[in-house]
Amino acid sequence: MGIRGQVRTRDGWAVQHAVVTMTDMTGAQVLRAAVDENGAVRTEAALAPGPYTVIVTAVGYAPVASTALVTASGRAEVGTVVLARQGGVELPPPGVWSLDPAHSSVSAVAQHLGISSVHGRFKEFGGRIEIFEDGGEGSHERSRVDAVIGAASIDTGNALRDKHLKSPDFLDVERFPEITYRSTRLTPVGPDRWTVHGQLSLRGVVRDVDLDLSYLGTGPDPWGGVRAAFRATTELSREDYAMNYNQVVQAGISAIGATLRVELDIQAVQGENLPEA
Template structure:
């Protein structure tokens, strides 16, 4: 007899601090119980057969209400209750998440000759994401080795590493540190931070999409994100250009940054 329920996020993770309240049709409370570390609510309280209202609440999540029918045995099986983040926005469970460079890509796209695009990426980087219970307090930081730029062309990469562009000897690291996080949709966020590039520090916003969380083959838990930003080269003192016929610049004035990120809960395996 009593109540049985499981409380989960939409990704299937337990909501450990959930509270289930049960009221009868007059609105009188007949049961109140908290979830265990597995998100399971079990209360052995005698209940009179009939319909009841079940309300599930948890800090940081929108409450969920449903109707449950108590059978002649005095038992109500509520099943799995899925809670959505308050405001309809989602991020992974709170804690520190470490970027996995082996399964992540930091890339940039520049226009070439006004008719096509050149794609590049950085192969040496690291970082961490800290998700806080109050999601707006979450933080992102990343460090990229500027000399790891790779566009698939050795001569072009050598030029990009020169003082005309990244000047990797004088500025070996590109860093990004966030200072604010604001929701922009059900799975979307605006990350506001400071980018240090080519010796210049500027405010840069990332348009972030959270793709979900799940277990990996190595016994860990991973979260996936996609993010984009647009940079103006002149904002970072990279003014080199070559004008070809008809006044067309060889290299576009803007860069589109594209990030595909996997982050591992805690640290990387073997780290």
């Protein structure tokens, strides 16, 4: 008897603070119940048979209304109700998430001779993402990202080029072994897109850098953990970080372009520790 159902996010997580309200066709409230820690609602009092309106609300989420039919047994099954973030904004569940280098990539692309691209990647990096509890408007924007990259781990597939990139002409890895990024705030720009505002420290120079971030979703992994996936891009000017070396070939074309496109494909594991796999 009563009402049965579950309240979940788009990724399948329980919305533990949701409230379920039922009204009859005249608009009179006949039931109001909070979900349990698993996002489930289950009441025992029998309801009069007939159609009802079910409204599910939760702080930070857009309300959902649907029609439910109470059968002769006095029970209504509403199934799984999916709530979207208020304004459509999505992030992983709150808490700490650790970057998994084994299943992530940090790469940069530079134009070469004005006609093609040189691709490089950093093989050593780590970081931490902290998602704040959604307590209403603006709370998610306080979530933060901290990342560290080993500058000497640059790999472009050419040993001579990599040696030059590690030299004082470019990354100067002896003096500046780490590249760091620390976010200052997040701004939502779409249902699953954010602008991450932060500061990048490279070669001892600190500049404001914004990342265009897409949140790709969350799910379980084969090792018993929970993972979230992101993709982020930005563009950097080499000259902003005192990497002014260049070689001009015919027709005034630079051998290496002044702009670097940075591409991040990130998996993060819920919690402080990463799996070995």
